[in-house]
Amino acid sequence: MSDARGRRVGPLLAALLPGLLGLLAAGALLGSGRSLRVVVGAPLPVAVATVGLLVTAAALAGAALARGRRRAVAVAASAAERAGREDERAAHRRFLLRLDHEMKNPVTAMRAALPGVAPDRTLLDAGQARAYDTLEQQAVRLSGLVAELRKLAELETRPLDQEDVDLAQVVQDAVADLGDQAAASGVARTITVTLPRAPWPLPHVRGDADLLYLAVHNLVANALKFSPADSPVEVRGSDDDGVVVVEVADSGAGIPEHEQAAVFDELVRGEQARGIPGSGLGLALVRVVAQRHGGTVTLRSRPGQGTSARLRLPAV
Amino acid sequence: MTAPRVLLVDDEEAIRDGLASFLTRSGMEVETAGDGEAALALHARWRPDILVCDVLMPRLDGRSVVRRLRAAGDWTPVVLLTQVGESSERSAALEEGADDYLNKPFDPQELHARVRAVLRRAVPGEPPLVSAERLVSGDLVLDRTARRVWVAGREVMLTPKASLLLDYLMTHPDELHTRERLLEALWGFELAVSSRAVDHRVAEIRRVLGDDAAAPRYVETVQSLGYRFCGAVQRGVRP
Incomplete structure (x- = not known):
């Protein structure tokens, strides 16, 4: 803080010094009682131009000072906003960990007790068996949710591997895995992958290959999930000014505008997601992975036309 | 083969009850304790083949239980009910000398499988490879x-x-x-x-x-x- 103040006061003193010296010298000359005059033999055009230039210089200097101040204020405001966001993320992380801590014991107890209710399931009548299955499925579901939330909280802070990662390979792996899965479930999908070869292939990034796979996988899986089986999904890689971009686009139902801001938050499931299985944590995970790699993930969507998600990561 | 003796330590009664009856039905002999001090006392009396131990507990926590046992040259296997995640935690895990870890919430079947695997690996009286x-x-x-x-x-x-x-x-x-x-x-x-x-x-x-x-x-x-x-x-x- 004192450094910043020093940087602002220094130039001001330097600017005032000539003025002060001039005033002091004038005072001394007046005090001497002698009548001294300067006669300048400059042509009038030069004198006029000089006065004009001096006024311009003074105006420019004033404007520069004001701009500097505005910039300093803007920098301070953005630093405060960033710090505020980080505080918010930290508070959020603490909340997730508390939630995990408070939920894991009750859920463990439920799962441990349940088999004792009906050690031999074949002895239950149909209604009892259904009720038992419901209890078991929902306990497992809760269990999974607790584990996923903790995973998110943990991925925000744990040290990451810093390996050289070929994002093009990661994209191809994720698309191949999801394509296989779709085919195995009886609904083959068309996923078009476009990766640059000229003028150069997709630059590598530094980070954790497993987590980057997870991010790309979740984006492609979402595109498949929220678009009709006969519609194409496109995955494009590109690089721009030191940033590697992976774009995943679908021509599905799109996301209503009022839901778009929140899609990367935990447990958010949009209207379109009703009736489609999922935890509401897939995109939150993508966001954490992007942030931990110094990147971002953004979304553009038009209801009725489709959605495009862009993962941007710093190139090596 | 005689039933393995499992000492189950957790401060939550609901978890103790549920897991104890589950493990008993799976053919194990189970005793329980509600905190680390009680666990060490029961361990000295009952001599279990393995301890399944929560970490956060009143009086004496799970990690301290393992440290005390190991400091006394006792290599009874221990499964800690927590997560080994970050590498820093992994080296701590190596120092504290637990034999395996299982994170809550878990499938009781999974705990049973881990307990059996640890018992299979353990050579009585000898420190395990994980230490x-x-x-x-x-x-x-x-x-x-x-x-x-x-x-x-x-x-x-x-x-x-x-x-x-x-x-x-x-x-x-x-x-x-x-x-x-x-x-x-x-x-x-x-x-x-x-x-x-x-x-x-x-x-x-x-x-x-x-x-x-x-x-x-x-x-x-x-x-x-x-x-x-x-x-x-x-x-x-x-x-």
């Missing part, structure tokens, strides 16, 4: 605290994940591990990553150690199931 600082298998030496590896006296370099994977395989030799289980061991939690991730790391281990997949000395592929460390593993001493 060793160094492991040796033929030409291969792994320094677990320094995370350094030598083959025939020459140091080789593995990425952090490959070295963690080698560590896990060597501390659990001669056991078949599915790719999912290995991923969980690497991350400390289930990560829905491609099983390729494990294959890549195993390929790296083989390349760096000069191991031949067709005639492995160290890591053996068990077709369509997973991997197994096939060399004999001993505790090593630091030079």
Whole structure:
């Protein structure tokens, strides 16, 4: 803080010094009682131009000072906003960990007790068996949710591997895995992958290959999930000014505008997601992975036309 | 074979009750304790074959229980009900000398499987491989605290994940591990990553150690199931 103040006061003193010296010298000359005059033999055009230039210089200097101040204020405001966001993320992380801590014991107890209710399931009548299955499925579901939330909280802070990662390979792996899965479930999908070869292939990034796979996988899986089986999904890689971009686009139902801001938050499931299985944590995970790699993930969507998600990561 | 004696320690009565009856039905003899002090007292009296111990407990926590046992030269196996995640935690885990970890909430079947696996590995009265600082298998030496590896006296370099994977395989030799289980061991939690991730790391281990997949000395592929460390593993001493 004192450094910043020093940087602002220094130039001001330097600017005032000539003025002060001039005033002091004038005072001394007046005090001497002698009548001294300067006669300048400059042509009038030069004198006029000089006065004009001096006024311009003074105006420019004033404007520069004001701009500097505005910039300093803007920098301070953005630093405060960033710090505020980080505080918010930290508070959020603490909340997730508390939630995990408070939920894991009750859920463990439920799962441990349940088999004792009906050690031999074949002895239950149909209604009892259904009720038992419901209890078991929902306990497992809760269990999974607790584990996923903790995973998110943990991925925000744990040290990451810093390996050289070929994002093009990661994209191809994720698309191949999801394509296989779709085919195995009886609904083959068309996923078009476009990766640059000229003028150069997709630059590598530094980070954790497993987590980057997870991010790309979740984006492609979402595109498949929220678009009709006969519609194409496109995955494009590109690089721009030191940033590697992976774009995943679908021509599905799109996301209503009022839901778009929140899609990367935990447990958010949009209207379109009703009736489609999922935890509401897939995109939150993508966001954490992007942030931990110094990147971002953004979304553009038009209801009725489709959605495009862009993962941007710093190139090596 | 007599029923293994399990000492179950957790401060939540609901968890103690549920797990105790589950493990009893699975053919184990179970006693319970509600905190670390009570657990140590019962352990001295009852001499269980294994302890299953929560971490956060009043009076004496789970980690302190393990430390006290090990400090007294007691190598009764312990499964801690927490997560081993970050590498810093992993070295702490090595120092505290627990035999396995299971994160809450879990499937009681999974706890049963882990308890059986730890009991199978344990040699009564002897420290387990997971407590060793160094492991040796033929030409291969792994320094677990320094995370350094030598083959025939020459140091080789593995990425952090490959070295963690080698560590896990060597501390659990001669056991078949599915790719999912290995991923969980690497991350400390289930990560829905491609099983390729494990294959890549195993390929790296083989390349760096000069191991031949067709005639492995160290890591053996068990077709369509997973991997197994096939060399004999001993505790090593630091030079």
